[in-house]
Amino acid sequence: MRWSSLANRAWPLGAIITRTLTAKLPGPNADSSACKLAADQNVYLSAGFGYELNCAPSVGTLSAFMIFVDFPDQGADESTPEVLHDFFLPSAADWYDGASYGALGLSVTADTSRFYRMPSTAASYNWERGLTAEQHQHYIQDALAAPTFMGDVTTRDGTYVARKSVTFGYDGYRTWGSLVLNHETGHTMCLPDYYPFNGSATGLFIGGWDLMGLISGPSPDYFAWDKWRLGWLSDDQVDCVAEAGQTAHVLSPLEAPGGKKAVVVKHNDTSVLVAELRSPIGVDSASCATGILLYTVSTTIATGEGPVRVLDATPGSGGCAGDELDDATLTVDGVSSYTHAEWHVKIAVVGRVGEDYEIRVTVA
Template sequence: MRVDGSIDCWGRLHDGQIPAGRFSAIAVGRRHSCAVQVQGAIACWGANWSGQAAAPDGRFSAVAVGLSHSCAVRIDAAIVCWGSNGLGQAEAPPGYYLAVATGYYHSCGLRSVGDVVCWGDNYFGQLNVPEGQFQAVTADREYSCGLRTDGTVECWGLAQVVHPPTDVVTGAEPALAGLGECQQRGTRNNTTAGFPLPRSALASTGTLRVAVLFVDFPNAIAPYSTLDEADRSLGFIEGFLEASSYGRLDIELRPHHRWLRARHDYDHYLHGSSLGSQSLQLGIAEEAARIADPDFDFSGVDALMVVHPSVYFGGGGTGQERIETQEGEVQTLLINTFRVEGRPSAQQWGDVAAHELVHNLGLADLYPYDARRHEPHVEAGDRTWFLTEFGPMGLRAYGPSGRAGYREAIEMLAWSRWQLGWLDEAQIRCIEEPIATVTLSPVADPGDGIAMAAVPLSDTEVIVIESRRSLGYDSGALLDEGVLVYTVDAMISSGLLPMKLAGDPGNAHFDDYPLLKVGESVTVRGYTITVDTDDGNTHTVTVTRDEQG
């Protein structure tokens, strides 16, 4: 696959022509091949005696090719297979998956929780997956192999690698200092809900220098200046992230105030996204850097933010892709990437840019990429429903209210701040005893007080408790002040709900507003959290473990 997204093949070509177009992924089998188009559809070519080249409709993020069957990960994280199914190799079990691999007569999938499941032919034991957490999986004719989260390789079945290497990932996992029992290890992707932060993450303390380039298109020309585009947004980014870090992160934005005209219409740069629609991605950051490079000095820049006209586009995205400039590599994020209609003028996008920058710092999305998992509540009688998103990464709750609407209570979650190194060990209470009482200072301004209590549930799961006040970036966003309780499963990936509010039935619909007031309690996995007092500044809570907890 070339850098422009086209495909070239060489060797002995069988039965079929290479499709034209632009692609984002490719897989090659013995007699057929498949590729994911930039819009998310799959195109296959070659032998089709069992239907292995007859790809289903839909939008996909990854594809794998076996002897006479194929499998792909759909954008809702399900696996779909087609072609030969004589040994069950095309019958993927339900679930949420990050990746898929296909052998001759069996298939394997890496689930969102980090384990591997295989199906199909098991004559040599190639389905007998060992327990544990993995970050990648592959399958061959008679065996399968997985790359564990600690960087070691393990194989099963008639393994051709009897003693797999142990140095696939160079460098040991960094030790978790301090409160290790409450610092759950997370996925080893570009983003995580756990510890440590990914190696690809930008530094979350000190000075972060971000170049800002403004790019429009021949068929979407900005009708105003870049100063108008940046008004209100750039200042929000700096203020929000510096306040969220309690001053530990200094954001230095370097805008290049002129519109850079892309060579092609915006349609040329579209790519299927994890949200099921098309966004501006393909090659636009590289092109923007090339256009700007003669006049813009990227020396010392850590990240490149590309901003499109908000009168035509909204939303954002980041694959944490690194590109080359004349002065060196920079990491990228894209702002205003989804086509929108009917906007009369420039819009505020500072919250979107802050969200994408936090991705570059290593944190995962907390809202579901599959919108069906959090569908809006159906109105009933005289009740209206209010959607609140807690924190910039989108921890969601639908609850009844006197008014319908939406609020971003974007004051950053305490857990996220701890991940980023913005809370000290002394500001965290890790609770391992059967009963404990803790006084919580407001997360927006904890001072020297306790900002968060944590209760470890397993090696990957923890309960988090924090106090939310109508302070900082929660001002005017809360229906009521109170204590927020949520769970973290650090081995669940971005967009697959690694965090959930306590009491979430699975669809984020609550009978009451999720912030607990005095006298209220919630029980999670055998632990009951009760709010004892509220003095207007701090909340005192008691955590009690039941006899079976």
């Protein structure tokens, strides 16, 4: 026990020395506003700032109303909707409270009196990935509830019902768990899908690193880039690198409040490279790998086509939790640097201080 204690004390000392050596390097070389890429309004659910599609509030209280439906050919299996309600809530609300550092509260009022019978069979709605807006609208008007449909919802007589709406089927209850509600609610705040729409593997672009990709992934916390866009991170929690040179930065775990959360390296007016520290705490408690996660963001790539792409620091490793990208991180005692050759950017881990990581960014 004494030897273990001494060993634990020796490591922070080494890390502090590393910080002292690299402290001579400058910090961010641009105001954070230089890295706030504007959304492309012609790109559906563009991953930039200021996307305009009547997005639901992401700070304060997001209020919602929930009803439950079944179909003539698929009656409800549960005796009461309360079983489903309790399955999703308060878990989904608690997730947002943790992921947003308390900035967003999800308040859901539900009609648990019964299942409302839809007028047509489940099969008639052609409910599958890639549903058209018209098919969505038809379902909405029939249910007076909402699928993941990015438009205002009204009854047939024109009465306003909701700004945005989401829906999920029995697969959420059977497969995805309560996080399906958070995924779909993310769309109401104008977050894109990070899984591919072309039928490729769900983790093709980002592995299991964000809830807007693989819902059941081991590290579901939203990317720091999106937390910044949603207003959950302040400008002073993001370092912006927009010029050539070498800079040093200290990042704290994304999953915990406070501290610096991201280094954003601006490539041009439509794309950036982001570095953030992921740890097995909070909403990422099931993570199978930790360290500095790197990814690119493009504001010109639409939802489902890969607007965010994780950069794999350990290609060919086989990954963990079933996906090659799930162990893509840089670590202190493993793969410690990554070079994006095309963009002439190198990210290197140079030390660890407690739970924080120090990284060095070199832009040629």
